[in-house]
Amino acid sequence: MEEQNKQARFEETIMPHLDAAYNLARWLTRNEHDAEDVAQDAVLRAFKFFDGFRGGNSRAWLLSIVRNTTYTWLQKNRKHEITTVFSEEKHDVEDLASNPEVLLLKTADHQEIMRAVEQLPVEFREVIILRELEGMSYKEIAEMSDVPLGTVMSRLARARKQLQRSLGQRLQPGVSE
Amino acid sequence: MNCQEIEALKHAYADRELDLVRTTEIERHLSDCRACSQAYENIRALSSALKSSDLYFKAPAHLKTRIRASLPDEARSSPTQPFGWRQWLNWGIPIAGTALIAFLIATSVIGPSAEERLTQEVTANHVRSLMATHLTDVTSSDQHTVKPWFDGKIDFAPPVKDLATQGFPLVGGRLDYLQGRPVSALVYQRHKHFVNLFIWPATRSSSTTERAAVCQGYNLIHWNESGMNFWAVSDLNPAELREFAEQIK
Numbered sequence: 001m002e003e004q005n006k007q008a009r010f011e012e013t014i015m016p017h018l019d020a021a022y023n024l025a026r027w028l029t030r031n032e033h034d035a036e037d038v039a040q041d042a043v044l045r046a047f048k049f050f051d052g053f054r055g056g057n058s059r060a061w062l063l064s065i066v067r068n069t070t071y072t073w074l075q076k077n078r079k080h081e082i083t084t085v086f087s088e089e090k091h092d093v094e095d096l097a098s099n100p101e102v103l104l105l106k107t108a109d110h111q112e113i114m115r116a117v118e119q120l121p122v123e124f125r126e127v128i129i130l131r132e133l134e135g136m137s138y139k140e141i142a143e144m145s146d147v148p149l150g151t152v153m154s155r156l157a158r159a160r161k162q163l164q165r166s167l168g169q170r171l172q173p174g175v176s177e
Numbered sequence: 178m179n180c181q182e183i184e185a186l187k188h189a190y191a192d193r194e195l196d197l198v199r200t201t202e203i204e205r206h207l208s209d210c211r212a213c214s215q216a217y218e219n220i221r222a223l224s225s226a227l228k229s230s231d232l233y234f235k236a237p238a239h240l241k242t243r244i245r246a247s248l249p250d251e252a253r254s255s256p257t258q259p260f261g262w263r264q265w266l267n268w269g270i271p272i273a274g275t276a277l278i279a280f281l282i283a284t285s286v287i288g289p290s291a292e293e294r295l296t297q298e299v300t301a302n303h304v305r306s307l308m309a310t311h312l313t314d315v316t317s318s319d320q321h322t323v324k325p326w327f328d329g330k331i332d333f334a335p336p337v338k339d340l341a342t343q344g345f346p347l348v349g350g351r352l353d354y355l356q357g358r359p360v361s362a363l364v365y366q367r368h369k370h371f372v373n374l375f376i377w378p379a380t381r382s383s384s385t386t387e388r389a390a391v392c393q394g395y396n397l398i399h400w401n402e403s404g405m406n407f408w409a410v411s412d413l414n415p416a417e418l419r420e421f422a423e424q425i426k
Binding site for chain 1: 188219233244
């Protein structure tokens, strides 16, 4: 009876976030089959740990499990992808304040934006998905990724710079494409 | 604020993560500085391109079916966990249940009334909204921006009035949490004082007359009108807060 009750509560609080779970797994693995496996694994884990869920933001709770599951999976299957250590000095791109990307971005199409996001290092991709697609606050992202707020801010800033640069370059007239 | 400071804060500003003071300072700088306002526009353009590019992958139907089908099996096939959550469950539930009953009895006999508890909760939310960098989720003095912002975030439409001409300009809105449910919080300003107005649907339709309270030095006025609870809280003096409440009604 207890088990049935748990299942009903799980269905009500966690299952509505299945799209979010799959979306995050899909973006982090960049592959639909892997994403399905990871998402399923994560939801089953969430069910196991559901008694430990103390209410609050159920989407962030599920997504933090999806995130951990995906990183464990990446560690096992694609280790090279999570060992990208970005040095602020070496890889930071120049400020683009003076470049007119506004116009360029308007002409960027779905495929190009998709590719640009996929090319981001996984930590940057993650923060872009959580902020721009899930609309999560810095605090929520910091909590679920277990990193300081400042790290969320700097990752987001660098991720956006990199996107602006790759989309800007790709779309600049005269540059080969 | 100079360009360097803006550079460090422009993302948090674009994401509406800053408090009102810094938001205002940045707005002032952006209106004077072309380079910074261009950089800000670039962030906005990127965000909207990402949002409008249909990048969200929805879980395929077969995955949903697969996951649902595997849930009960999972529940049955994992009788023991390494850290013994099931044992905890066996003992934890009765213990927690007993504790809960004891707590309920204790609070119903000696604890504060529901209204006192809510007064404390409202005051705590007010204080927190001013302490954290999170006074507003949507910063706008335009009621036609603030009201639609709540669409889809809560299951009711709070009445949003701009009282700029009455001396209480609307600052913005925020989602908040009271009595275990999401509520809308509207933020108004009088001089340097902020007023948080919490609105949520009333569970009972009985309309109560206006009541005032004081909690930790803050003044509160609450009433119930057309099926909604209204709680205004501020460090304004009681007379001005009453004036505010009259304008809202």
